[in-house]
Amino acid sequence: MTRRLVLFDVDGTLIERGDPAHVAAIDRGIHTVFPAAAHVSILDLDLDGKLERQLVRGVLAAAGLEPTVPEDSLATIFQTAAEFYRAAWDGRSGDHDLLPGIRPLLDRVADDPRFALGVLTGGIRPIVEIKFRRLGLADYFPIGAFGDEDVEERPDLLPLAVKRAEAHYGTPFPSNRVIIVGDTPHDVRCAHVGGATALAVATGRYPEDALRDAGADVVLPDLADTDRVIAALLTLTGE
Ligand SMILES: [Mg+2]
Numbered sequence: 001m002t003r004r005l006v007l008f009d010v011d012g013t014l015i016e017r018g019d020p021a022h023v024a025a026i027d028r029g030i031h032t033v034f035p036a037a038a039h040v041s042i043l044d045l046d047l048d049g050k051l052e053r054q055l056v057r058g059v060l061a062a063a064g065l066e067p068t069v070p071e072d073s074l075a076t077i078f079q080t081a082a083e084f085y086r087a088a089w090d091g092r093s094g095d096h097d098l099l100p101g102i103r104p105l106l107d108r109v110a111d112d113p114r115f116a117l118g119v120l121t122g123g124i125r126p127i128v129e130i131k132f133r134r135l136g137l138a139d140y141f142p143i144g145a146f147g148d149e150d151v152e153e154r155p156d157l158l159p160l161a162v163k164r165a166e167a168h169y170g171t172p173f174p175s176n177r178v179i180i181v182g183d184t185p186h187d188v189r190c191a192h193v194g195g196a197t198a199l200a201v202a203t204g205r206y207p208e209d210a211l212r213d214a215g216a217d218v219v220l221p222d223l224a225d226t227d228r229v230i231a232a233l234l235t236l237t238g239e
Contacts (some may be wrong), residue, residue, distance in 0.1 A: 004237045005165050005173040006109060007120040007158075007196075010128055012183035012204025013223075014137065016097040021088035022127060026052060030059050033073050037063035048205075049154055049186020051122045052078070052147035071150070078148050084128035089134055098135055099203050101224030106140045106152030108226050115233070116169045119144035120161045120180060120190070122154060143168045154186055159192035177237050181223075185214030197236040199229075 009018050023043055031038040037059050037208040043059040056077055069077075109115045117140055121128055125146040132138040143164040145157035158180070162173050175195035180187050183204030191198035192215065200216035201223055202208045212220045217234045 001114065001149040002174065002177050003169065003171055004114060004179045004233065005117050005118060005162065005169075006139070006233060007118045007178065007180050008125055008189050009166075009180070009182035010131070011117060011183075013181055013187075013201055014099060014102050015131060015135070016099060017183075017204050019097070019131075022123070022131075025081040025085035025088065025096075025127065026055065026124075028078075028084045029079075029147075029225075030056055032061060032075050032080045034063070034065060037065055039063065048184050049189075050120065050147075051149070051151070051154060051157075052124045053112050054122075054147075055148075067131055068117055074148070075085060078124045078126065080126065082130070085127050086130055089130060100222050101226060101229075103136075105223050105226050105229055106137070107231075108230060110140050112230070116165060116171075116173070117141055118161050118165050119146075120154075120157050120187075122147040126150040134204055138217075145169035154155065155190045155193035158190055158196065162194075179233055183211075185211065188214045188216045191217075199232055 003023045008014055027041050032205055040059045040063045042055045043057060044062060045055060053074060058096035061067040109179035110117060125148055128146060145161035149160060153156060162178060166172055176195035179199055180196055181199045181221045183201050186208055188198040188200055201220050202211060203222050210218045210228045217236055223229050
C-alpha cells in the first residue's frame, strides 16, 4: 500500500482568512528594513497564492523601489515579522479561528496509516509555527514548505514538500498519491503543475464555482464532513 501525502494550505483552509496580526507583522518587517516603502501595505497587493517573499518584492515595486531584495534583508524582514507576530499573540490561545471540522478531520487523517500529512503554504515558517502552536496543530504537521523558502513561486514548493515528506515518513510519494487541499485557484495550479491532485474548499474567498472553473479535482463547501473529505481523498488517489 502506497501512502498518500495530503498537503494542507493554511489560511482559508485550516484557519479563517484575514488575520490582521499576520498582515501587520509582515508590513512591520518590510517597513523596518525599507522605511521608504512605509506607505505601502501587503493589503494593497493581490495576496492570493503569493509566497510572502513575493509580497516583499511587490511592496517595494509598488513603492517605486528596486524590488531586488538581498537574502540577508529578507531574513531580517521575516525575523522582525515573526517577533512582532509573537508579541501580538503573546498569552492568547484558543480555537476561535480554526475552520469548521478541522480538528476532527486532522485527528482522523493522522490516525489513518493510508495518509501522511504536511503543509504547503505561502506564509513564512515562523509565523505558521506560532499559529499552529497557538491552535494545537503543530503535532499534525511534521513537515512543510513555506513562503520564506528560496524559491520563486508557489508551485516550486511542491517538490520541496514531497522531498521532506519522503525523508520524514521514509516512503516514496509518487505524484498521483499527492493531494493539495487549498482554498484558491493558486493551490489548484500548484497541485497540477506538479502532477498532483487538488481538493479545493470554499472556506476562503473563492466560491465553489470559481474553484471548479480553476480545474479543482474535487470541490467541497468546507471540510466539516469528515467522512466526505476522507472519501474524496481516497477517490482522488486510487484505493
Ligand atoms: Mg489559502
